[in-house]
Each structure stands twice: as C-alpha cells, then as structure tokens.
Amino acid sequence: MTLEEFRAAAYAVVDWLAAYRESVEERPVLSRVEPGEISALLPAAAPEEGEPFADLMADLDRVVMPGTTHWQSPNWFAYFPANSSPPSILAEMVSAGLGLQGMLWSTSPVVTELESRVLDWLVDLMGLPQAWKSAGPGGGVIQMSASDATHAALVTARAAKSGAGRAEDMAVYVSEEAHSSIEKGCNIAGVGHCRMIEVDEERSMSVAALEAAVKGDLARGLLPVAVVSTVGTTGTTAVDPLTEISRTARRRGMWHHVDAAYAGTAMICEEFRDFQPSLEMVDSYTFNPHKWMMVSFDCNVLWVADRAPLLEVMSILPPYLRDEASESGAVIDYRDWHVPLGRRFRALKLWWVIRWYGAAGLRSMVREHHRLARRLADRVGRDDRLKLFAPVPFGLVCFTHRDGNEATRRLARDLNATGKAAITASSIAGEDFIRVAVGQAETEERHVDALWDLIDSLA
Ligand code: PLP
DSSP states (O other): OOHHHHHHHHHHHHHHHHHHHHHGGGSOSSOOOOTTTTGGGSOSSOOSSOOOHHHHHHHIIIIIGGGOOOTTSTTBOSSSOOOOOHHHHHHHHHHHHHTOOOSSGGGOHHHHHHHHHHHHHHHHHTTOOGGGSTTSSOEEEEESOHHHHHHHHHHHHHHHHOTTOOGGGEEEEEETTSOHHHHHHHHHHTOSEEEEEOBOTTSOBOHHHHHHHHHHHHHTTOEEEEEEEEBSOTTTOOBOOHHHHHHHHHHHTOEEEEEOTTGGGGGGSGGGGGGSOOGGGOSEEEEOHHHHSSOOSSOEEEEESOHHHHHHHHOOOOGGGOOHHHHHTOSOOGGGGSSOSOOOOTHHHHHHHHHHHHHHHHHHHHHHHHHHHHHHHHHHHHOTTEEEOSOOSSSEEEEEETTOHHHHHHHHHHHHHTSSOBOEEEEETTEEEEEEEOOOTTOOHHHHHHHHHHHHHHO
16 A cells, blocks of 8 residues: 555545444444344355555445444444544554554653553542552553453462462452452462352442451361452442441452443543542452543553552563663553553553543543433333332443333343344342443533433333
C-alpha cells in the first residue's frame, strides 16, 4: 500500500466509522446470525493475490455488520458497558500508526512517561492515595484487563506473604459475589484454596464469615495470603466493606486487593468515594477505563501501594534487555510490572479522552448515567408487576418479575428479541433477575425512557 493509497483508504475508513456511529442507534442491538453463518460468508483459504481496498471495505457491510453485536449503541444495557468514544478511536489509530513498543523506557520514552503521568492524574481525579503516584513507593500500570491485573496482584501476594510456604497450602478469600476472574487468577497462580466467603443481605462480603474462614484455615495449617474485595460486583454492583476487610488483612498478614473494574470510574465524582474508604490500607487496586470511562477496550489500570514486591515477581533480565537508562535507576520499565514483555501505547487514548472531555465532562457523564439509572429504578419500584432486586449505587438496575423466575426469563428474552435494546439476565441464589446497565457513552434520557416503555409493554 503506497502512502497515497493509505491516505485515501484511511479517509474512507473514518467516513465509514462516522456513518456507523450515526446509524448504530437504528440497528438491532444484538446480532441475529446463527452459528456458522459468518464463517459461511468467508472463503476457506486465504487469497493468493492481494485484493482492492474497496473490496475489503465492502465486506464490512456484507460480513462484519451481520455478525456484530452493537456494544456502542445507546440502546446497549447488557453486561457492563465497554465504551469507546471518538477521541479514543482516533488515539487507537495514532497508536497503531506509530506502532511503538513500550517494554523499556528506552524503547520509546513517551510510552512510559505519558503513562505514568496520566495514571498520576487519575490518582488525583479519583481521590486515590498519593503514595500510589509514580514518584511514591507505589505506582500504576496499564494492563489489558482486570483479570490480568488481579492475576498479577495474586502472584505478587503469593510471593510477598507466603514465606517459605507451598502454593498448594495457600488460601485466598473472596466474596461469593466476586467476579470469576479472581478464582481464575488463583488457579493460574497455583493458589491451593480459593475460599468463597458468604455475603450479607446487601450482597457484601461478611467480615465475620471472612474472619471465621481465615481462623479455620490457620487451624488446618494453611497459609492465608490474600483477600480480594469488590467495589461494584458484576451481579448487582454490591460493595464490600473495605475498612473492615483491610483490618482483617493487616491482622492476619494478608495482601488486600480491590477489584473496582466497573465502579472505579464513578470515583471521579466525589460523592461516590464513600464506597471505597481507607484505601491507604489497601495493597493493590484495579479498575477498567475500558468499561465506563469512554476509553476503548483494552485499557485496565492496576495500582500498587508498594511497587517493590510486584517488580520482584515480574522482573527478569536477559542480556538483550539490559540498557543504560534501566541501570541508572532513573526510569520505569513497565515490562517489569506485568506478564507480557511487549506493550502498546495505550496511555495515548486515556490521555486524549481525559483531555477532550475534561474531568468535568467525565463527571457529568457518570452523574447523568447514575441519574438515568435511578429514574428507571424508580419506575420499576412503582410498578406492581416488578420488583427491584438490589440497590442502585452506580448505573446498574436489577429487577425481577413478581410472577417468578419463568416470567423474569421470559421478559428478558422478549426484551432482547425486540432488537431495540440489549439487557442481561442473571441469577443469584436461585433467583433470576434482569440487569440493565446504563452507561453507554451516547445513552440519553430518551433511550432509557424507550427501554422503560418496552419493559412496560412486555411485562
Ligand atoms: N471484575 C469485575 C467486578 C467485573 O465486572 C469484570 C467484568 O465485567 C471483571 C473483573 C473482568 O474484567 P476484564 O474483562 O477486564 O478482565
């Protein structure tokens, strides 16, 4: 591809993307293809000769669109949001265009220094402890996903808290409402016991049950190494009691990791910060700007209060990676902060999103989504066919049909079948419920009202 061809193709792609985003609201939100339907549109073998770019573009409509589930639709209320936004898309383009590798400071200093600075901005924007800034003992790093971050935290906890113990004797504690990535992280880290701690009536981890589990494991000769709290569980956005859990963690010599994958974004608004008190007692914290902060997937942030044990676990130095800047001790080499060596320039999209919208723009998005979620919850709460299933601390509304599981499932199926909105059905302790996550960047009051009209007509 010559640069002239590249220029023309790039304009065509941007035009196509702008038209897509203009029309996405009108498209059926969920893809309706049957398994295998997309494969059937594709040749079995790669082309021998190159094809014109116009043919590649045409297949966006012929092949890609039918198999697309429209996460960027303002009618997207399923799972949690995975927002992108125009400045983030453009930054992705620049990042790919530059094609940098940021494994060492010296392999592209801007990748490292911009990342540290933007994550320091976030410490202030989210009211996190100052010690987590890059100039302090801790620091932040961008990873692919919250699952990766939690895995890194657990591996670090295992090394930092186990003494000479064997991994199979180690125990990690997590609420039974925590995301499955914690159990997966334990499995990958080789931790022998991942204990699911029962929750109270608000679906927050019971500290008494945590204490009892730790005590029981100590009596059995096991080694409690970490506890993972959640701020905003995946099921219902419940919040674990961080202060009490931190106290238990300290008393028992355990690492305390906080998973705020979804709800972390809300912390840019001061009024949500009571949900995560006492963070200065926490060892690590993760959240996903790629969920609710208008930064395209993938972009996760992991902060550690003390970077030394993380680096101790993740550093390995073959001769071909030695260099003067690293040895001077004056720079950060982010390759030592996670499993992958190579790393892309993900900080650019975070930088552009924060600069384009400003802290005020991000705050008003969060507050508006929260307001819209409360508006919907209020309507659900006043309807005698429906029942709220959980409080609405952030942007997620959970409810059931009063006629029971069958009716709840039917309502969820019928809502999704309209193509006018996407919601998720879930279940806790045998009770089925519908999750409506208000958080897509373009979602306005009229979309939430239209969803309510659908719920009203189908309930
Ligand atoms: N933790 C929580 C609370 C989540 O809700 C999710 C995903 O929804 C995750 C972790 C996993 O996130 P990721 O896909 O970034 O690994």
